[in-house]
Amino acid sequence: MASTWIKPSTRPTTIDDLVNGVDRYNPTNLSILEDYLYHQIRSEEYDCLANLAILKLYQFNPDIYNPDIVINILIKALAASPLPDFNLCISLLDERTAPSHLDEPDPLPSTLPQLKDLQNLLYRCRFPAFWETYLSDEFENLRDNYTVEVTGFENSIRQVAIRAVTATFTRISSERLGSYLNLEGDGLVSYVKSLGWEIDSSTGTIIVPPNPDNQIEATVVQEQIKLPQLTKLISHAVKA
Amino acid sequence: MSQQRMQLWAAEADIDEDVDLNLAIGSYGQSDRYDDVIQQPQIDEATLLAMQQHMVQQNAFAQIPDPVKAFIVHFHQAVLDNNLAEITVAYESGWNKYTEKFYSKTEWPEAEVIAPLVNDDPIFLILYRELYYRHVYSRLQPDIDDRFHSYENSCELFNYLLNSDGPVQLELPEQWLWDIIDEFIYQYQVFCTWRSKVRSKTDDELGMLAEGGPVWSSYSVLNVLYSLMQKSKINDYIIAQRQGKSPEEIAEIVGEYGQRPLYRQLGYFSIIGLLRVHVLLGDFTLALKVMDSIELNQKSPFTRVTACHVTTYYYVGFCYIMIRRYPDAIRTFVTILNFIMRMKQYHTRSYQYDQISKTADRMYALFAMCHALSPSRLDDNIANIAKERFSEQYAKMSRGSQDAGAAFEELFLYACPNYLIPPDPADPTSGAEAAPQLDATHRHLSLFLADVAAQSQVPTLRSFLKLYTSLGAKKLANFLDADEEEMVQEMMVVKQASRSISRVPGSEHLTAGGLLDGETITTSDLNFVIAENMVHITESTVGRRYAGWFIKNTERTQKILDDLKALPLPASRSHQGQGQQQRLPQAPDSSQVKGGGSERKVAWGGVKTAA
Numbered sequence: 001m002a003s004t005w006i007k008p009s010t011r012p013t014t015i016d017d018l019v020n021g022v023d024r025y026n027p028t029n030l031s032i033l034e035d036y037l038y039h040q041i042r043s044e045e046y047d048c049l050a051n052l053a054i055l056k057l058y059q060f061n062p063d064i065y066n067p068d069i070v071i072n073i074l075i076k077a078l079a080a081s082p083l084p085d086f087n088l089c090i091s092l093l094d095e096r097t098a099p100s101h102l103d104e105p106d107p108l109p110s111t112l113p114q115l116k117d118l119q120n121l122l123y124r125c126r127f128p129a130f131w132e133t134y135l136s137d138e139f140e141n142l143r144d145n146y147t148v149e150v151t152g153f154e155n156s157i158r159q160v161a162i163r164a165v166t167a168t169f170t171r172i173s174s175e176r177l178g179s180y181l182n183l184e185g186d187g188l189v190s191y192v193k194s195l196g197w198e199i200d201s202s203t204g205t206i207i208v209p210p211n212p213d214n215q216i217e218a219t220v221v222q223e224q225i226k227l228p229q230l231t232k233l234i235s236h237a238v239k240a
Numbered sequence: 241m242s243q244q245r246m247q248l249w250a251a252e253a254d255i256d257e258d259v260d261l262n263l264a265i266g267s268y269g270q271s272d273r274y275d276d277v278i279q280q281p282q283i284d285e286a287t288l289l290a291m292q293q294h295m296v297q298q299n300a301f302a303q304i305p306d307p308v309k310a311f312i313v314h315f316h317q318a319v320l321d322n323n324l325a326e327i328t329v330a331y332e333s334g335w336n337k338y339t340e341k342f343y344s345k346t347e348w349p350e351a352e353v354i355a356p357l358v359n360d361d362p363i364f365l366i367l368y369r370e371l372y373y374r375h376v377y378s379r380l381q382p383d384i385d386d387r388f389h390s391y392e393n394s395c396e397l398f399n400y401l402l403n404s405d406g407p408v409q410l411e412l413p414e415q416w417l418w419d420i421i422d423e424f425i426y427q428y429q430v431f432c433t434w435r436s437k438v439r440s441k442t443d444d445e446l447g448m449l450a451e452g453g454p455v456w457s458s459y460s461v462l463n464v465l466y467s468l469m470q471k472s473k474i475n476d477y478i479i480a481q482r483q484g485k486s487p488e489e490i491a492e493i494v495g496e497y498g499q500r501p502l503y504r505q506l507g508y509f510s511i512i513g514l515l516r517v518h519v520l521l522g523d524f525t526l527a528l529k530v531m532d533s534i535e536l537n538q539k540s541p542f543t544r545v546t547a548c549h550v551t552t553y554y555y556v557g558f559c560y561i562m563i564r565r566y567p568d569a570i571r572t573f574v575t576i577l578n579f580i581m582r583m584k585q586y587h588t589r590s591y592q593y594d595q596i597s598k599t600a601d602r603m604y605a606l607f608a609m610c611h612a613l614s615p616s617r618l619d620d621n622i623a624n625i626a627k628e629r630f631s632e633q634y635a636k637m638s639r640g641s642q643d644a645g646a647a648f649e650e651l652f653l654y655a656c657p658n659y660l661i662p663p664d665p666a667d668p669t670s671g672a673e674a675a676p677q678l679d680a681t682h683r684h685l686s687l688f689l690a691d692v693a694a695q696s697q698v699p700t701l702r703s704f705l706k707l708y709t710s711l712g713a714k715k716l717a718n719f720l721d722a723d724e725e726e727m728v729q730e731m732m733v734v735k736q737a738s739r740s741i742s743r744v745p746g747s748e749h750l751t752a753g754g755l756l757d758g759e760t761i762t763t764s765d766l767n768f769v770i771a772e773n774m775v776h777i778t779e780s781t782v783g784r785r786y787a788g789w790f791i792k793n794t795e796r797t798q799k800i801l802d803d804l805k806a807l808p809l810p811a812s813r814s815h816q817g818q819g820q821q822q823r824l825p826q827a828p829d830s831s832q833v834k835g836g837g838s839e840r841k842v843a844w845g846g847v848k849t850a851a
Contacts, residue, residue, distance in 0.1 A: 060458055060662055088563065120690060126729055168769065169769065218779060
């Protein structure tokens, strides 16, 4: 599973060479990586390590820093929760004075706390609160200018919720799931169907298909005695 | 001075004004003399300065104690001869001995001063300067000149190693090579820290910094490390070794540089150096990726230098913590802490012992934190030591209480590496606001604390769940005095906390994955599932482990038996003893006890021999 995180199947070879080699430090390659980010945004793909490479170039060359790119990377990373991608991105963002070469004021300082809030809510699985915050008035700027560009942003957040629900539940009521996904009624039904889950129409409960996480059984970890442990014993017996 | 002379001469000419010839002759003679005199002060000045310098040097030279002079000559000779054993001895014990004895508070003599002793050999002087600056950085306070010069010296050294025609014939001990790389990164680190404290600087220093340009810039440091890696083709070498290629094939793959042990070791240590630099700059995934080809086990070459070994594990473990892979981090720390415990007895003489102890202490702190966040049945020995050392913090952390946050913060700040803000190549005085250095550390700290806070309810919930096999959600919510929906969401967090990506031991050879690889595993014994509003809980337990105990005791008894058999027999019993001995070997397992009994027939009162 981690291998797809390290190298997504959708990553083209040029990007792969760039990320794995020394060329990632070359600022002239920045445009290639930025284009790749826009590609990810438009086609619902995600490549964490390539985006981190962009942030690292910004770290070393503050004069080519582009706050919009940073915000887009952070938005993409939100959808990867509970993986630590968002935190990794923040680790590479240094505090710095507003760079003078920008035409408009730097939007990052105002959006960053908002994004951090959203990430916190997602990590703590507070999904209803997440939707509430996200759809509130204060976040209008974020919604209108940034997340609207990212194709399938809301669906990717729903995926986060689905991952958490799949692991924890075998059956879940529709209202609860609806509140996590910010869907209801027919929207909810069609979404659940698209996941391939069943709805028990009499009670409105949704059945979560079995997976390694939600099948639990009590195990007793038995000790296994292996032959190598007994070699000394047996050889002594044979010798003597 | 010549000006004065001319005026004087002109004045004298004024006096002798009537006879031109006289003047001419006089002035000729005078000018001759004066010329001489005029020129002489020039010569005198230059030579005077040279003489003064020479005298200063002579003075300094004379002040060098004789044993030190002898040592330097001996050292130089060893380096010229490529006599690795001698160099090792001189480097490890000789240098430290003389530092302690003569130079514990001052600098070693400058390279220029000792140059005559070594016939101005530039290579040895570069190496000498490397040691000289290392001493300055560790015992004394380097000023801006020292910093700039040490950077230049390092550049010269690496230039010599990398850009000469073909690989150099030098051979240096591994410990020294590691120290070169280590020191290089350390000086870079302190330079960044020092730079950011701009307020305490004089204008001169600011000026020098502004002109400094690429001095100690991140790019140059990274450049050096990457170049060493590429020149020695160390990654290819390791892969080829792992694939079991023959020495000829390997030689072809790595080229002439890679074959020389000097370059190979430098390349190897550069990888570890890169790991460290990336962590300091906050890029944890890249740090782990760099280590792709190196296997973290006791057989790897980096274990030959203890300091390198410890450093590697510390940084790898720390990376794992920052990417939330606590089981991997725990495993890393346990390995290295066990190693350090065993090695303690042998290493007390090394001057790096203090540093290793300090790192070990930090790792205990990190281990305590990981253990609180992701408890698992593990090496009890290390867990006990960690709990003892940090008992109150550990208690607070594992309860998930209010002051857990403070305890985590304390330990994190104690144990984390000194993060850096990379200097901006365009504007060297940037990053000069109030202590940005501290900001980097605090930024990472706040990320970590946010994670911790998210998991703060987990221990409480787990303790409740342990008591039941199935429990209604409403009931659980009542216990916690919490809203049911809130609590259900918290349960999802608990579930999330008990899963983690970790390297699964079996599969690593197949995928040859690096340290970033892994699969999701459950880390907790306690497992649960929610079916609508009912929570079902199971716990996995460990069966009784008896094999180890039995094997140990069986072996011990066998040993006793062997010892007894080897004892000389009392004379009177020679026949009986021998006869009985021959019957013993038949079924030692089942008859251990009886065999012993037959020997001591008298003592045990009559247990007959085995058949």
